[in-house]
Amino acid sequence: MQDVQLLDAIERFLRGEMTPEEMASFEQLRKSNPEVDEKVVEHTMFLQQMEAFSDRKNFKSILHDVHNQLLESGDIKEAAPKATVIQLWRKYKRVMAVAASIAGITTITIAGMTTYYSQKKTGQDFERLKREVKREVGQKVSEAINTVTVQAARNTKAPENTPVKFGGTGFLVDGKGIIVTNAHVVNGSTTVVVQNSKGQEFRSRIIYSNPETDLAFIKIEDADFRSIGPLPYGIGKRSTDLGESLFTLGYPREEIVYNEGYMSAKTGYNGDTLSFQIGVSANPGNSGGPVFNKNGEVIGIINARQKAAEGVVFALTAKNIFRSLEDLKKDSAFQNIRLTLNSSIRNMDRVQQIKKIEDGVFMVKVY
Amino acid sequence: MVQSVKTDSTDEKALLKGLALNDHKSVETIYKLFYNMVQTLIINNNGSADDARDIFQETVIVLYEKAKTGTFELNCQLKTYVYSVSRRLWLKKLQQQQKYLPNVNGLEETVPVEEEIEVHGQRNAEFQMMEKALLHLGEPCRSLIEAFYLQKKSMTDIAGHFGYTNADNAKNQKYKCLMRLRKLFFAEFKNNNV
Numbered sequence: 001m002q003d004v005q006l007l008d009a010i011e012r013f014l015r016g017e018m019t020p021e022e023m024a025s026f027e028q029l030r031k032s033n034p035e036v037d038e039k040v041v042e043h044t045m046f047l048q049q050m051e052a053f054s055d056r057k058n059f060k061s062i063l064h065d066v067h068n069q070l071l072e073s074g075d076i077k078e079a080a081p082k083a084t085v086i087q088l089w090r091k092y093k094r095v096m097a098v099a100a101s102i103a104g105i106t107t108i109t110i111a112g113m114t115t116y117y118s119q120k121k122t123g124q125d126f127e128r129l130k131r132e133v134k135r136e137v138g139q140k141v142s143e144a145i146n147t148v149t150v151q152a153a154r155n156t157k158a159p160e161n162t163p164v165k166f167g168g169t170g171f172l173v174d175g176k177g178i179i180v181t182n183a184h185v186v187n188g189s190t191t192v193v194v195q196n197s198k199g200q201e202f203r204s205r206i207i208y209s210n211p212e213t214d215l216a217f218i219k220i221e222d223a224d225f226r227s228i229g230p231l232p233y234g235i236g237k238r239s240t241d242l243g244e245s246l247f248t249l250g251y252p253r254e255e256i257v258y259n260e261g262y263m264s265a266k267t268g269y270n271g272d273t274l275s276f277q278i279g280v281s282a283n284p285g286n287s288g289g290p291v292f293n294k295n296g297e298v299i300g301i302i303n304a305r306q307k308a309a310e311g312v313v314f315a316l317t318a319k320n321i322f323r324s325l326e327d328l329k330k331d332s333a334f335q336n337i338r339l340t341l342n343s344s345i346r347n348m349d350r351v352q353q354i355k356k357i358e359d360g361v362f363m364v365k366v367y
Numbered sequence: 368m369v370q371s372v373k374t375d376s377t378d379e380k381a382l383l384k385g386l387a388l389n390d391h392k393s394v395e396t397i398y399k400l401f402y403n404m405v406q407t408l409i410i411n412n413n414g415s416a417d418d419a420r421d422i423f424q425e426t427v428i429v430l431y432e433k434a435k436t437g438t439f440e441l442n443c444q445l446k447t448y449v450y451s452v453s454r455r456l457w458l459k460k461l462q463q464q465q466k467y468l469p470n471v472n473g474l475e476e477t478v479p480v481e482e483e484i485e486v487h488g489q490r491n492a493e494f495q496m497m498e499k500a501l502l503h504l505g506e507p508c509r510s511l512i513e514a515f516y517l518q519k520k521s522m523t524d525i526a527g528h529f530g531y532t533n534a535d536n537a538k539n540q541k542y543k544c545l546m547r548l549r550k551l552f553f554a555e556f557k558n559n560n561v
Binding site: 003004007008043046047049050052053054055056057058059060062063064065066067069070075076077078341342347349351 | 389406416417419420428435498509516538539552553
């Protein structure tokens, strides 16, 4: 207990909160007792370290903000490395051409053979994770809403008399309201309503959907939606290592649900290299949900699970987002979509991270 | 190309002063003035945009810590200084990654900054030690310590926020946490200094 009082005294001494008499007797104590003096020196040093730490931490976050802000306003640009590849290319043009054509032919042959032999297998024990909302349930819900509407005039943005058919998850890749989800979630529909973790609904439009990569972009087009500014999480370009821990957020029910697990294999179903296997539990409705690594970077998008096996879930790699975005950018209307690359929640603990991320994860409701 | 942005030396002093006070505008100005230069340097020498960002931010931190001492005298153009620091930092990083480069090619002249880099390296190590110690501390200790020492909240606020019945209770808990943090930190510190 003595230590506690001593530390308290030291801190007050350093902050200059002591009365003159107290100060004098404290100085006296320091002089007469070398042990106390040593403690004072030690603790002073420790507090300075803390101070320096907090200072540097604040400054780092300022730097981070400024960087993202200037990137967004276009004052600085992140240039791609040009460097040696081009020089090498010039040097070895002919050799590479020959090598490439051989490689090309081989690839096509192998790809042809693989599809020929494996096509029939796909789909039997492979389950897409979109949530089918059953008719009765849907009707019950809409009845419930109707009764509420009479009393409280609840403002729902769903089209009238059409129950929700499918549900999935999606997440913002641009704070201005561009959401990524799976193509199979929005497949074949025109009306989509997204709902954030607070329950607000926004009308949105599908601006890109590619069943081959199973990715779709949705744009929120609703007057009530306000841009959430720079996103707290980044979209990761790095590949992930086996065993790395990761976590997911999604809407398998009407509520946002957190789950955590690990990276279990670098390839997806039947050796698909565009996706990877993770060990988390996922349920219908998780489709389109983001997979984060411990730094809070998006490394994948959940899209399916294997029916026969327990805990085998597949996610598309985040690289697919970049690729699809290139496609999307061919349309001049979407030139100014910018992905965040670095996450600003890197060293926070999980609970804080989720609090920040939550705003960017939406439930996608398809009618 | 050498002196396309020439800033007045009084401007530079004001800029450093602003930097020392955590001024957002000053950071922005420094970014606008020098980011592209540093990025070009890194990218022309085997680096990526991410590396450029890291090195540039490290450089600004060096500058910030220098500016905060208050005794910082700039003997050359700020631009030259920034260039030299980033160049040195990048060389160091390349060395650590064992990607040896005989000479980093750049056009600008440089000034010696070895001392700064060394001090910065030391500070970096200390920062990481504290970060590690805080990480190992666990919850709720970590939040408690951060709230008091980093966000400088009052003990009464903390008691309310963390659900302690009164400020004294919170204070007691804080001391227990602080002792543990100190133990973790000094263990790390000794490890590193041996």
